[in-house]
Amino acid sequence: MSYRKLFYAFNFALLAVFVTALVKDNDAQWKTYQRQYYDLMADHLTKQAAAETDPKKAADLRKSAAEYRRHPLAIKQIITDGLGRFDRCTTCHVGMDEYENPGLTTPFTQQPFAAHPDIAGLVKTHPFTKFGCTVCHQGQGLATTLADAHGWVENWDHPMLKGTAIQGSCVKCHGDFAALKGAQAAAEGEKLIHQHGCLGCHAIDGVGGTMSVDLGDIEDKPLERIAGYNFLRVRIDGKQLPLDHWNIQNWILGHLVDDPEQVTPNDPFAKMNTEPIAPSPMPDFSHELTREQAEDIVAYLSGMTKLEEVPYRDHVQGPAAREPRFSDPKAHGHYVFVKYGCAGCHGVDAKAGRRRFNALGPGQKPFDPKMTEAERFAEMEKGREPTLPDLMSGYSHEELVEKIEQGVPASAAKKWDPDGPMPVIYMPAWKGKISKPELDDLATWLLSIGKKQDLGF
Ligand code: HEC
Ligand code: HEC
Numbered sequence: 001m002s003y004r005k006l007f008y009a010f011n012f013a014l015l016a017v018f019v020t021a022l023v024k025d026n027d028a029q030w031k032t033y034q035r036q037y038y039d040l041m042a043d044h045l046t047k048q049a050a051a052e053t054d055p056k057k058a059a060d061l062r063k064s065a066a067e068y069r070r071h072p073l074a075i076k077q078i079i080t081d082g083l084g085r086f087d088r089c090t091t092c093h094v095g096m097d098e099y100e101n102p103g104l105t106t107p108f109t110q111q112p113f114a115a116h117p118d119i120a121g122l123v124k125t126h127p128f129t130k131f132g133c134t135v136c137h138q139g140q141g142l143a144t145t146l147a148d149a150h151g152w153v154e155n156w157d158h159p160m161l162k163g164t165a166i167q168g169s170c171v172k173c174h175g176d177f178a179a180l181k182g183a184q185a186a187a188e189g190e191k192l193i194h195q196h197g198c199l200g201c202h203a204i205d206g207v208g209g210t211m212s213v214d215l216g217d218i219e220d221k222p223l224e225r226i227a228g229y230n231f232l233r234v235r236i237d238g239k240q241l242p243l244d245h246w247n248i249q250n251w252i253l254g255h256l257v258d259d260p261e262q263v264t265p266n267d268p269f270a271k272m273n274t275e276p277i278a279p280s281p282m283p284d285f286s287h288e289l290t291r292e293q294a295e296d297i298v299a300y301l302s303g304m305t306k307l308e309e310v311p312y313r314d315h316v317q318g319p320a321a322r323e324p325r326f327s328d329p330k331a332h333g334h335y336v337f338v339k340y341g342c343a344g345c346h347g348v349d350a351k352a353g354r355r356r357f358n359a360l361g362p363g364q365k366p367f368d369p370k371m372t373e374a375e376r377f378a379e380m381e382k383g384r385e386p387t388l389p390d391l392m393s394g395y396s397h398e399e400l401v402e403k404i405e406q407g408v409p410a411s412a413a414k415k416w417d418p419d420g421p422m423p424v425i426y427m428p429a430w431k432g433k434i435s436k437p438e439l440d441d442l443a444t445w446l447l448s449i450g451k452k453q454d455l456g457f
């Protein structure tokens, strides 16, 4: 081929690339939505003009309609002041662009054309020009296609928060979020975490148990640290999750609406390991929490991030949390039980000890090596942490305080199947963690709920 021909061939190739790019860009999703918004506005104003009796006003409306009809298309971007965000959401959600639409109301009800809902005056207290969108919603600020922007795609760890999970954002910035209108679900979630004793095993920002991970940065957990086969075991509404729903919110929810043993079954019969390993010791909350309550917990935990730059965090501190005062030592004792997460292992209000896999417990058949694996599993499942009221008659006040201070080491656990896995959960030593006056009232409460011993008279 001569150089001249080669030159032509290259030129044609270049032209083809250029034309394809132009066609593709013209076809861009955001352009369709933006054009639609301007056309809808034009139609709306034209209709208004037709109904208008004042000819001058009608002419003005027609003029604005024509302007909307000719409105050039452009990518819109909010650069937030100090939040490190570049959000192009208003490229499609045009009615939420304060420059384009200062009143922030639109006559439309359908997204992306509708106005932003004004929850608790949010729109005025958090001007979008300053806050952007993703600081509350998450998603991928720079993206301009629907799936990418909303973040429901593989390899994007922070998809747009669904439902009440968006209230995690209020938790990030507002120290006093529990008092805010618009953050009730997150406030309820925080309450439930205390009530159900999550802090017996998990800490949040260093406060709480050390049996499992600190949940104070759960929102930052990189998805690559959660192996795919674990996500395959997560079930919500009894169903496996499609790949684009593998995210932290569903990871947390999956631990609460299903038995965590399903998520982390481990190896109780030592099939893959030299030693047997008990399934997840996390209690099964699926019968204890309603779906809505589980979602409230997700809403609260969605605000547990340490990576996010939130310079406003210090701005909106609430008043320092104060310990409530009690005049009744029993009421205070119950409060202490809740505060330290005793419920995590001994049940809400100490009513029933929770599962302690392969611990020797009441109601089990005696161990028999001839049992099938399924039969053995069922008996191991019956292992329990103590139901405290049943045991209180064996304690004086001082003995009880001492027991709680000392704890019981893991090695003291008695196993049902002597060759089965070690029970994972043990009684922590609380000495130095719970103050003496708190311990005293805790013991007083526990003794007050103790079952009276039947003396046989
Ligand atoms: C390419 C256009 C486009 C972009 C960019 C876009 N959106 Fe949307 N958005 C839509 C459309 C279309 C809908 C309605 C249909 C739907 O929900 O899929 C919608 C719906 C929504 C909804 C309500 C429905 C839901 O699923 O909860 C929210 C909230 C939302 N968008 C937030 C955002 C945020 C935040 C961004 C920026 C990170 C963004 N959008 C960027 C087009 C877009
Ligand atoms: C201060 C936090 C905050 C900011 C900033 C914010 N939003 Fe929202 N947004 C919310 C809350 C809260 C809701 C209500 C969610 C719910 O109740 O389902 C909401 C609702 C929406 C909805 C409607 C969802 C529906 O189902 O109808 C859309 C769309 C939306 N936001 C888009 C945006 C876009 C685009 C931006 C940026 C221009 C933005 N938001 C900025 C907090 C915020």
Ligand code: HEC
Pocket: 120, 122, 125, 126, 131, 135, 136, 166, 167, 169, 170, 171, 172, 173, 174, 180, 181, 182, 183, 310, 312, 313, 315, 316
């Ligand atoms: C990026 C940080 C940030 C996020 C996220 C955020 N806020 Fe705010 N919010 C602020 C700041 C800053 C102010 C202004 C405080 C001031 O100067 O009084 C404010 C003010 C408010 C106010 C009015 C003042 C007050 O304290 O009563 C309300 C109500 C409010 N926010 C609710 C919410 C809710 C609900 C959410 C979650 C959907 C939320 N905020 C998310 C930072 C944030």
Ligand code: HEC
Pocket: 192, 193, 196, 197, 198, 199, 200, 201, 202, 211, 212, 213, 218, 221, 251, 252, 255, 260, 263, 264, 279, 280, 281, 282, 283, 285, 297, 343, 344, 345, 425
């Ligand atoms: C008896 C101890 C115990 C209690 C009580 C407990 N958990 Fe767990 N949790 C664990 C253990 C251990 C794990 C580690 C993974 C596993 O074994 O499944 C875990 C894992 C988790 C995870 C996944 C963490 C991650 O980084 O992947 C979440 C989220 C969680 N728990 C939330 C809760 C909540 C919310 C509560 C209270 C409603 C709670 N847990 C109560 C022991 C407990």
Ligand code: HEC
Pocket: 200, 201, 209, 211, 337, 340, 341, 342, 343, 344, 345, 346, 356, 385, 386, 388, 391, 400, 403, 404, 408, 412, 413, 414, 425, 426, 427, 428, 430, 442
């Ligand atoms: C992480 C789980 C866990 C937490 C949290 C926990 N316990 Fe325990 N507790 C246990 C286990 C397991 C035993 C049984 C130990 C054994 O005998 O092997 C136990 C035993 C006890 C006993 C002795 C019962 C007996 O056998 O006579 C008392 C009393 C007790 N716990 C009180 C408390 C109080 C009060 C709290 C809160 C401050 C608390 N526990 C928190 C797991 C826990």
